[in-house]
Amino acid sequence: MSAANMPQRRMRADARRNYERVLAEAEVAFRERGTEASLEEIARRAGVSIGTLYGHFPTRQALLEAMLHESIDRLVATAEELLTHPSPGEALARWAGATGAHMSAYRGLASSLLSSLKDESSPLHRACQQMTAAGERLLDRARSAGLVRAEASAADMFALVNAAAWVREQVPAEQGDRLLAFMIDGLRPVTAETRRPADPGP
Amino acid sequence: MSAANMPQRRMRADARRNYERVLAEAEVAFRERGTEASLEEIARRAGVSIGTLYGHFPTRQALLEAMLHESIDRLVATAEELLTHPSPGEALARWAGATGAHMSAYRGLASSLLSSLKDESSPLHRACQQMTAAGERLLDRARSAGLVRAEASAADMFALVNAAAWVREQVPAEQGDRLLAFMIDGLRPVTAETRRPADPGP
DNA sequence: AAATATATCGAGGGGGCCTCGACTTAGCAA
């Protein structure tokens, strides 16, 4: 991860100031109103014209990406640390919980992220890949410990965490926690005595 | 269910015709563009003014509800039939599959439905309740067979199916199926040998 | 201080949501 996102060549002082202001207001707006918050309002609150906002962030996703950058780095670092946790299962669940909680702080984010995983042109694509990769190592460790079935991929894990975050957006927190736990449990191998409820019919 | 939705007192012929036209175009538009499709375009395609559309369907949700009515009745009937299926587990999975598949035919529908479950003023509320109730009987039967853990409620089941439908909207069908299966598997009781991966940390 | 690359600005074209008063017409009754 090179510093490929902050300005290549130093920005003019006023530009830098405006960039930061917009970013700060975006964080507030996205948190309060979700990822569909009005960009015109963000510009207004930042005391900047709509044209200036677009000058710095050509698309909504670019703005989102810039806003999430730090926190995603932090999540990836957390995953790294959890690799040394004594219980592979708990490490996995902890990471899923932390990730889901972060995502569901911004209504609509899970949706943007999941769809960016397979869209290489999206500014969010890198972020998704990093998160998937971070999850993969935890997942593999849990699988080695016999806690995860063979056919569950890192992409599956990412999708499940996104789904959990999505569901959390519209359900009481307590239920949201329970549902995430169910989903992670669903990754367990199937044993002889606890047969799967069934295969979906044709 | 009573015929509580079709006109109380007979509609005028032209009104009836327009009502049907709008409904037909809405079905197409929602299927192609998702539940956020433009109402003005639906009116245009139906050859009706925007005012007329609003006359018949005061809100987007009312239009959605009218459009979904039949198919939801069909789903509920399917659940009824599945109650006599020899395998409670397979019955549950089949119903989840059918429901999820239907929902994911309209991008954004899962979102509308899940949020209508707890919003009594929504025109979709009744539909959600019916579906939850239908699922509950199948869930209880599976639980009696030891296939579902005690703490999983019908609302949980409904939320999971919605989450699966949501995920299916943005992921290859094959992966979508797998993820739904994982989620339903996550409802199984936890056995001694297959410990849950873990509890989410604080 | 002048030159110039950088930034900012905001009107304007395109769309969507929804309302409401003016207008039409289906269907009934005389």
Place this chain on the structure above:
DNA sequence: TTGCTAAGTCGAGGCCCCCTCGATATATTT
């Protein structure tokens, strides 16, 4: 048939949003 009137239809207009682009301003460099 012919009116009459309740029921239905229309669409301009107010408000908001997205995004672009030429005109304008200013930070930095020489």
